[in-house]
Amino acid sequence: xxxxxxxxxxxxxxxxxxxxxxxxxxxxxxxxxxxxxxxxxxxxxxxxxxxxxxxxxxxxxxxxxxxxxxxxxxxxxxxxxxxxxxxxxxxxxxxxxxxxxxxxxxxxxxxxxxxxxxxxxxxxxxxxxxxxxxxxxxxxxxxxxxxxxxxxxxxxxxxxxxxxxxxxxxxxxxxxxxxxxxxxxxxxxxxxxxxxxxxxxxxxxxxxxxxxxxxxxxxxxxxxxxxxxxxxxxxxxxxxxxxxxxxxxxxxxxxxxxxxxxxxxxxxxxxxxxxxxxxxxxxxxxxxxxx
Amino acid sequence: xxxxxxxxxxxxxxxxxxxxxxxxxxxxxxxxxxxxxxxxxxxxxxxxxxxxxxxxxxxxxxxxxxxxxxxxxxxxxxxxxxxxxxxxxxxxxxxxxxxxxxxxxxxxxxxxxxxxxxxxxxxxxxxxxxxxxxxxxxxxxxxxxxxxxxxxxxxxxxxxxxxxxxxxxxxxxxxxxxxxxxxxxxxxxxxxxxxxxxxxxxxxxxxxxxxxxxxxxxxxxxxxxxxxxxxxxxxxxxxxxxxxxxxxxxxxxxxxxxxxxxxxxxxxxxxxxxxxxxxxxxxxxxxxxxxxxxx
Numbered sequence: 001x002x003x004x005x006x007x008x009x010x011x012x013x014x015x016x017x018x019x020x021x022x023x024x025x026x027x028x029x030x031x032x033x034x035x036x037x038x039x040x041x042x043x044x045x046x047x048x049x050x051x052x053x054x055x056x057x058x059x060x061x062x063x064x065x066x067x068x069x070x071x072x073x074x075x076x077x078x079x080x081x082x083x084x085x086x087x088x089x090x091x092x093x094x095x096x097x098x099x100x101x102x103x104x105x106x107x108x109x110x111x112x113x114x115x116x117x118x119x120x121x122x123x124x125x126x127x128x129x130x131x132x133x134x135x136x137x138x139x140x141x142x143x144x145x146x147x148x149x150x151x152x153x154x155x156x157x158x159x160x161x162x163x164x165x166x167x168x169x170x171x172x173x174x175x176x177x178x179x180x181x182x183x184x185x186x187x188x189x190x191x192x193x194x195x196x197x198x199x200x201x202x203x204x205x206x207x208x209x210x211x212x213x214x215x216x217x218x219x220x221x222x223x224x225x226x227x228x229x230x231x232x233x234x235x236x237x238x239x240x241x242x243x244x245x246x247x248x249x250x251x252x253x254x255x256x257x258x259x260x261x262x263x264x265x266x267x268x269x270x271x272x273x274x275x276x277x278x279x280x281x282x283x284x285x286x287x288x289x290x291x
Numbered sequence: 292x293x294x295x296x297x298x299x300x301x302x303x304x305x306x307x308x309x310x311x312x313x314x315x316x317x318x319x320x321x322x323x324x325x326x327x328x329x330x331x332x333x334x335x336x337x338x339x340x341x342x343x344x345x346x347x348x349x350x351x352x353x354x355x356x357x358x359x360x361x362x363x364x365x366x367x368x369x370x371x372x373x374x375x376x377x378x379x380x381x382x383x384x385x386x387x388x389x390x391x392x393x394x395x396x397x398x399x400x401x402x403x404x405x406x407x408x409x410x411x412x413x414x415x416x417x418x419x420x421x422x423x424x425x426x427x428x429x430x431x432x433x434x435x436x437x438x439x440x441x442x443x444x445x446x447x448x449x450x451x452x453x454x455x456x457x458x459x460x461x462x463x464x465x466x467x468x469x470x471x472x473x474x475x476x477x478x479x480x481x482x483x484x485x486x487x488x489x490x491x492x493x494x495x496x497x498x499x500x501x502x503x504x505x506x507x508x509x510x511x512x513x514x515x516x517x518x519x520x521x522x523x524x525x526x527x528x529x530x531x532x533x534x535x536x537x538x539x540x541x542x543x544x545x546x547x548x549x550x551x552x553x554x555x556x557x558x559x560x561x562x563x564x565x566x567x568x569x570x571x572x573x574x575x576x577x578x579x580x581x582x583x584x585x586x
Binding site: 009011012015016018019020021022023024025026027029030032033036037040087088089090091092094095096098099108110111112114115117118119120121122123124125126128129130150153157181182183184186207210211212213214217218239242243246257258261264265268269271272273276 | 309311312315316318319320321322323325326330332333337388389390392393395396399400401406407409410413414415416418420424425427428431432454457481482483484486487507508511512513514517518539542546547557558564565568576
């Protein structure tokens with residue numbers, strides 16, 4: 001039999017194993033993250049039990065660690081960010097794909113991608129010294145939500161754009177040929193076609209907003225124990241607490257902060273995985289339809 | 292001659308439907324404006340406040356050490372620039388070669404295998420890990436044993452960059468036409484030689500562009516450095532020893548200061564950091580536009 005695979009010698013096999021090792025590194029690092037952080041989070045969970053997730057009292061001097069206010073703060077700011085970012089991102093994605101003349105598309109995409117390049121600490125700096133001071137918002141859930149909204153808009157927009165662009169031209173032309181206006185065409189052809197992918201894009205934005213640390217840490221206000229739906233109240237979120245309290249934390253306190261990080265890790269990964277699954281399924285479906 | 296009268300009026304009529312469509316179009320345009328407003332506002336603040344600080348003490352701003360007393364006005368972000376370059380450079384040296392090799396495995400060797408599937412899935416998972424979690428992880432694995440150093444920051448940044456480099460490189464390898472590989476095999480070369488001398492060079496511009504974008508993101512990160520790098524105010528050119536600092540850490544700590552001098556330095560550092568990340572992104576764009584394989 002003729003062996004049509006590439007010839008194999010020692011160097012060749014060594015290279016293959018190096019490549020396998022590099023790929024395996026991803027599994028190794030994730031495994032080590034889970035093990036090392038789980039191990040360090042154990043003392044506080046042993047001490048607090050399920051109260052860690054349900055108690056509202058966070059008082060390191062009394063070794064009381066109830067993380068509920070921070071879980072609330074993380075989810076609430078992320079929801080504010082989504083409420084602001086989703087309509088805007090969708091509008092921008094529709095404008096770029098359906099309305100903008102050809103010459104305007106590329107500059108617009110570049111400009112919006114530029115927002116994603118600005119480091120988050122720079123947004124935080126702007127939030128602290130400009131947005132919260134000169135616009136009377138103070139440091140609050142809302143300020144954090146606005147900054148997060150600005151930061152997740154580019155990712156939602158670019159995913160939404162890709163999803164919308166998979167709408168078959170024939171479906172759009174069919175709507176127009178029946179006398180639909182541009183908006184009716186969007187409602188009848190574009191949106192139903194890209195619904196799944198848009199949901200996925202929004203969820204990936206949510207994943208981003210949940211994990212974003214530094215900007216939120218700067219503008220959320222670092223108030224303890226606030227579980228309130230008042231967006232103008234100062235609050236705190238899981239990543240912000242970790243960033244702000246780590247410096248002066250003793251062993252048990254550090255364990256509590258690591259337990260917070262593990263909680264955050266699990267929530268973001270679940271959100272991201274659901275999002276990725278939705279996006280991939282809808283992309284595959286629409287690609288199947290187009291061909 | 293009788294007057295010519297069209298039987299059918301084909302001109303567009305203003306109806307509620309068309310008005311609604313126009314209205315929605317205007318709203319979409321407004322959304323674009325809403326997105327661009329914060330970008331312009333942030334850039335305006337950074338440039339107007341940062342440039343003043345930078346030019347007032349040029350070139351000392353880039354070279355002088357950071358004042359120990361934060362209310363004292365005056366330059367210096369020199370140590371922070373060195374720290375950012377050390378941490379980002381170290382992360383690049385770690386993550387880019389390993390990421391490219393990982394992608395080579397995924398696309399050239401493992402395609403379709405269970406192990407490759409698991410790695411690809413975990414790469415997606417790893418992309419979503421919050422940056423502060425990476426910071427804590429590196430604190431537990433490295434800083435607790437070896438103390439503060441720029442290298443700890445480099446490790447954390449490398450963990451963030453690795454999955455990004457793997458997936459962008461894999462996308463580029465997919466674009467390399469199969470006839471190139473077949474032509475190389477036909478000449479009797481081994482698989483590793485084919486990859487190193489044919490496949491990777493063909494995909495190189497795209498790989499470089501993806502890596503530059505990952506580096507730009509990493510250079511602006513703060514959370515991963517928070518627990519690993521420490522807080523120095525003097526030059527520390529050593530990668531592995533002693534506390535260091537970075538532009539992002541300086542912005543973070545000075546942003547909440549009530550002293551105008553410290554805030555000024557934060558704006559100056561922000562402008563420096565933005566220029567650095569924009570330059571990297573621009574270079575990546577040029578690489579993609581000029582040299583990369585097209586879909």
